[in-house]
Amino acid sequence: MLIRTPADILPSEITPQAHYEGRRRFIAQAGSLALATALPAGPALAGNLGPLARNPFSAQEEPTARKAITTYNNFYELGTDKADPAENTHRLKPTPWTLRIEGLVNKPRSFGIDELLKIAPLEERIYRMRCVEGWSMVIPWVGIPLASLLKQADPQGNAKYVEFVSHYDKATMTRGVLDWPYTEGLRLDEARHPLTILAVGLYGDTLPIQNGAPVRLVVPWKYGFKGAKSLVTIRLTEKQPLTAWMKAGPSEYGFYSNVNPEVDHPRWSQATERRIGEFGKRKTLMFNGYGEQVASMYSGMDLRRFF
């Protein structure tokens, strides 16, 4: 007589969680890819972005869980609570999309997302992201250096600054709170810095709407709000542009907004941060830990004054 004893190991103990989640993700992506190919839309629909180039700037840290990155967002156009954007993704249609680059450039032009993806090889950039509110994440972005796009437009000699304008649709998006559309700005050298990217993806997939689809700015040594989402216009200017947050609170938000543990927000300390997913707090690093790459751009500047 054959007596079968039940296995004393659960299947979940055999399959490492990462593999298990990977399979889940694969199934989900296979589904959305099937959908994407079935629909007569462009290539910017949800799906895997394919092989990515590695980049030495990537942080050697464990990325924050995808669920946290995609459900805890400050994207006021889709709602001011952090859980709102993931629930209000219907308010923004990422296709079709054009990003226009204009102002003090010799070759102003508009890019479709598929054209944008061909400007430079897509790279994975695992960056720390420090929010001005005192929390942080490690985010595996996919993107291209902003410098490669700027080069295509050929900036003129008198261009000193770059202004970024986000999409805004009064009919579907939040009214009030900020002066819409959302605008941000960088100095031209900051915009050309190799750390500065236009992100089009997250965790190897196209960018979720709540994270700023289809294309957003990422400047890892500055507070998160500098990374304007869902970009429609990039404009080169001679004068320093006024940003949405500078208009909203000039004493609290400056043009530079570099991560700086020594310069507090007027209402709270910036010395520490809570890494999402961790219990205790970490010390905030100068320039969010990217000082080696970026500090020279600010040498001789009083960072208390130019906050």
Place this chain on the structure above:
Amino acid sequence: MTPTSHQISGLKLALFALCLSPAALLLRDLQLDQLGANPIEALTRATGEWTLRFLLITLSITPLRKYSGWHWLLRLRRMLGLFAFAYGAMHLTTYVWLDQFFDWPAIARDIYKRPFITVGFAALVLMTPLALSSNSFVIRRMGGRRWQALHRAIYPISLLGCLHFWWLVKKDITEPLIYTLLTCALLGLRAWWREQERRKQLAGGYLPPRQGFNGKIIRIVAK
């Protein structure tokens, strides 16, 4: 309608369970990992908002009683006020323990340097003697008028609580605005009643005695 004291006891028991339920639900969500990506922030925020809500509920008992004639509502007020304090204490605990992890120098700096923490902390400190004096023994010892005078501290406490919330939010002030408007309405009502009482007394009618009414009617007009 006036419930019997037996019914009041039953009502109090039900109210106690109801007041406890937000804390119970928060604990459940914490256990099930349903408080979002930043559970500590969610806990701090929720306990803070419940403190404000209980302060407002406590403040609305007197107007409700006055306009409905249900004087027995007064017998529920102490519990509601104590719950406001309890949620305030939980709010402070989440900050001291989960947010700052007993980093006393950092906490002291925060209280000193951050206006929103200063007013929040002041509100909780002011609530403490109110909670401690919320028993029949102390009320008897203090006498009704003095006890009532002390417990009017709930007016500035509520305003400080609103200010604490207002100064904390980054930009969207909708929620603190709603709490502040409700608080102002509840306090404004009291100012209005007082003004009416003052006019009545001035009109030469009846002046209540300086002592002896246990604070039920205040003599406003000096003479």
